[in-house]
Amino acid sequence: MSKIDLEKLNIEEIHQALSKKIFSSEELTKKYLARIKQDDTNAFISLNENALDEAKAADQKIKSGQAGVLVGVPLAVKDVILVAGQKATAASKILENYTASYTATAVARLKAAGMVILGKTNCDEFAMGSSNENSYFGPVLNPHDKSRVPGGSSGGSAVAVAANLAPVSLGTDTGGSIRQPAAFCGVVGLKPSYGRVSRYGAIAMASSLDQIGPLAKTVKDTAYLLHQMAGFDKYDATSSTEPVADYLKDIDKDVKKIRLGIPEEYFLSGIDPAVRQAVEGKINFLEKAGFKIKAVKLPYTEYGLAAYYLLMPAEVSSNLARYDGILYGMSPDKNLSLDDWYKSVRSQGFGSETKRRIILGTYILSAGYFDAYYKKAQKLRSLIKNDFANVFKQVDALLTPVTPTTAFKIGEKSKDPLSMYLSDIFTVGANIAGICGLSLPIGQDKNNLPIGLQILAKPFAEDILFKLGYYIENNY
Numbered sequence: 163m164s165k166i167d168l169e170k171l172n173i174e175e176i177h178q179a180l181s182k183k184i185f186s187s188e189e190l191t192k193k194y195l196a197r198i199k200q201d202d203t204n205a206f207i208s209l210n211e212n213a214l215d216e217a218k219a220a221d222q223k224i225k226s227g228q229a230g231v232l233v234g235v236p237l238a239v240k241d242v243i244l245v246a247g248q249k250a251t252a253a254s255k256i257l258e259n260y261t262a263s264y265t266a267t268a269v270a271r272l273k274a275a276g277m278v279i280l281g282k283t284n285c286d287e288f289a290m291g292s293s294n295e296n297s298y299f300g301p302v303l304n305p306h307d308k309s310r311v312p313g314g315s316s317g318g319s320a321v322a323v324a325a326n327l328a329p330v331s332l333g334t335d336t337g338g339s340i341r342q343p344a345a346f347c348g349v350v351g352l353k354p355s356y357g358r359v360s361r362y363g364a365i366a367m368a369s370s371l372d373q374i375g376p377l378a379k380t381v382k383d384t385a386y387l388l389h390q391m392a393g394f395d396k397y398d399a400t401s402s403t404e405p406v407a408d409y410l411k412d413i414d415k416d417v418k419k420i421r422l423g424i425p426e427e428y429f430l431s432g433i434d435p436a437v438r439q440a441v442e443g444k445i446n447f448l449e450k451a452g453f454k455i456k457a458v459k460l461p462y463t464e465y466g467l468a469a470y471y472l473l474m475p476a477e478v479s480s481n482l483a484r485y486d487g488i489l490y491g492m493s494p495d496k497n498l499s500l501d502d503w504y505k506s507v508r509s510q511g512f513g514s515e516t517k518r519r520i521i522l523g524t525y526i527l528s529a530g531y532f533d534a535y536y537k538k539a540q541k542l543r544s545l546i547k548n549d550f551a552n553v554f555k556q557v558d559a560l561l562t563p564v565t566p567t568t569a570f571k572i573g574e575k576s577k578d579p580l581s582m583y584l585s586d587i588f589t590v591g592a593n594i595a596g597i598c599g600l601s602l603p604i605g606q607d608k609n610n611l612p613i614g615l616q617i618l619a620k621p622f623a624e625d626i627l628f629k630l631g632y633y634i635e636n637n638y
């Protein structure tokens with residue numbers, strides 16, 4: 163087997179090596195699987211037993227000489243996304259033994275392009291969390307410092323890329339779950355605009371906020387994956403018919419025409435000085451490079467977290483009502499009345515954060531409280547959306563930190579839900595407004611922990627994120 167350097171590989175390099183027969187997809191897949199087996203970060207929940215067969219099929223396609231760029235490239239998939247015949251646990255005890263009967267559209271499109279599924283990655287239960295500590299299968303460790311969290315909820319997907327267990331992965335982002343772990347682990351993560359990628363086959367957390375998106379080592383890799391996954395899907399009525407741009411074609415063109423905005427509300431006191439310094443350093447760099455930069459205002463930012471932590475649990479309580487132990491999920495062994503059956507399944511099957519959100523959401527939606535909480539939060543949602551719409555009349559992209567701090571210690575926030583929720587302060591806005599956002603590694607703090615820059619753009623302007631991200635990644 164030729165030497166394969168997993169540390170360095172990105173999609174284009176894999177494609178070239180496969181085309182030139184430097185190594186085969188089977189050899190590459192074997193190498194990743196071996197690395198995953200040795201790994202001690204707990205990034206994966208299960209491996210794909212058919213991975214090597216899929217790789218061999220890809221090698222056949224390559225032999226025929228007409229393979230596209232994704233053929234034979236391995237992929238890790240967050241365990242809330244369905245792949246037919248493979249377990250999909252959502253990192254929950256209640257779905258511990260659930261095997262998916264169909265494949266999510268996003269994954270089906272990547273498989274159709276020849277990608278090889280390595281396995282399913284660990285995450286917070288039903289994607290609820292910011293630290294990956296809420297998994298029934300145990301926490302995931304940050305490869306940069308194993309006493310720290312990788313972020314969440316797509317912690318396993320971020321670690322898979324950061325620890326070279328997969329070249330690229332898929333996550334989901336409802337309030338920051340792709341961007342925040344990408345920032346904590348030093349990889350690139352994209353939350354597509356709402357409706358850009360089909361949600362069919364993604365286990366629903368909060369349906370009006372959820373999106374599937376890619377994590378990778380480079381901006382181009384996220385663009386390759388999005389290009390393949392994006393576009394209307396008849397199985398998801400909220401997927402958009404907006405045409406999908408050819409993101410790669412002009413990724414290095416006209417970048418300096420992009421007008422940049424800096425929202426003052428994202429630079430509060432209280433953010434870690436190292437994070438502030440890194441982000442401001444990048445802004446200064448871009449200004450010197452000739453970009454037009456202006457200060458802008460998003461006055462409703464301070465209500466973002468409150469709106470998110472009302473809307474999201476309301477949708478969670480409704481989406482998770484289906485886990486009753488009858489159609490699927492665990493079943494109690496005794497002959498119980500219907501009420502006792504539900505109680506038994508749901509109290510044993512869900513973890514404590516999931517229960518907290520189901521209870522909160524049920525309360526928020528209940529008669530008497532609906533107007534006070536849910537309706538008000540919906541009004542806030544409109545105001546926050548308007549904030550972004552106004553700002554995107556003046557500028558094309560916003561630059562902000564992804565998170566107020568770098569990766570925190572395991573256990574540091576898990577006893578204090580409020581402080582955990584605060585770590586989503588800069589990411590929830592994009593989900594509430596349905597816009598797109600990219601998290602890009604731009605440096606380290608004094609403990610060598612990665613720092614991320616967030617770039618936000620209006621709905622379906624992912625091309626702007628890629629151009630700017632690609633420029634920043636390649637000019638420093």
Ligand code: GLN
Pocket residue numbers: 289290291292314315334335336337338339340367474586
């Ligand atoms: N950290 C956020 C939460 O706990 C976001 C989760 C997500 O995006 N899936 O809800």
